[in-house]
Amino acid sequence: MLASRDEVAAAIGTQWQQNATCINAVASASLVHTRPRALAIWLCLVQSMFGVMCGVFCISTYVPSGITCREVLWMIIVCIRINDLCASAILLQKAYIVTNYRRWIFIFALLAVAAPAPIVYASWSSPAIMSARSGGCAFIYPSYYPWLRFAFHAPMNIALTLIFVGVAYLNVVCTFAIAFEIIGLYSIALTLAEWCISSTLLVAHVGGFGKGNRRSSERRQYERATHDEFFQPQITLSTFAATLTTDVVLALPEQVDVLIVGGGIAGLANAYALARAHPSLHILVAEQASEICAVTTAAAGGGFRKKCKIICTKQLKQAHMVL
Incomplete structure (x- = not known):
């Protein structure tokens, strides 16, 4: 049926x-x-x-x-x-x-x-x-x-x-x-x-x-691993109130091609001190963290073959030179 x-x-x-x-x-x-x-x-x-x-x-x-x-x-x-x-x-x-x-x-x-x-x-x-x-x-x-x-x-x-x-x-x-x-x-x-x-x-x-x-x-987890592997601070800059010392200026290695510093009066003062100590150094001043990222990208794609160092002197009391 x-x-x-x-x-x-x-x-x-x-x-x-x-x-x-x-x-x-x-x-x-x-x-x-x-x-x-x-x-x-x-x-x-x-x-x-x-x-x-x-x-x-x-x-x-x-x-x-x-x-x-x-x-x-x-x-x-x-x-x-x-x-x-x-x-x-x-x-x-x-x-x-x-x-x-x-x-x-x-x-x-x-x-x-x-x-x-x-x-x-x-x-x-x-x-x-x-x-x-x-x-x-x-x-x-x-x-x-x-x-x-x-x-x-x-x-x-x-x-x-x-x-x-x-x-x-x-x-x-x-x-x-x-x-x-x-x-x-x-x-x-x-x-x-x-x-x-x-x-x-x-x-x-x-x-x-x-x-x-x-x-x-x-x-x-990937970002932390990448940061730990490639962006581990190599030199700690002893700074207070975003003031760069003479020891730090002299400690910059020769392979540095571009240096990015924080903005403001302190950043300009740091840029001036670094320019006097390293005449061949390309120095970029960035006010905000987003600008730092932007100029870092521009530096990496602008024909600079050497390492690009970043010093965030405005945001951090103890800045870092990072690879």
């Missing part, structure tokens, strides 16, 4: 949900291993693991001796509510940072924490459960149930939309679609699609954030 279109659609939907949650769980576990102290990653792992558990329960309904539809409903409702809490916590944490740590954002945290209790109670006490032809289960919910969910989710989703317009837009659309029953009785099934999509986006977002942090850390 060939399977009906409803049976095929139900099987594909269940398998897709299970595949998505398994992939998210593996990705979340990998992120936890690399960044065990990040709260957002642990929340991603929790909601992904509950997604895997929910998928196993849904698949078991196709087994003749599997669990009942009411047990499946209870498991799905609890898992979705936990997913909502995890997703809300991650988004509110990001919103708290984006809004410059405004405490009014915690109002929505209280709303997110209070939402599961009445929704779970309404799911447990009111709806009737019946077996569909496909062997699955249908959730016959009361007319107020979508609006109960809407009342708890819409305020926070709308607020987050104002903060993260691009991130929360589809979440709001899905909430309205469920409330207005766009596809009839099966509109409530959109919560599963919303769950999988939001789970994937959260894992991808946190994973990208972790990769960015790792790249930044690797870049800092």
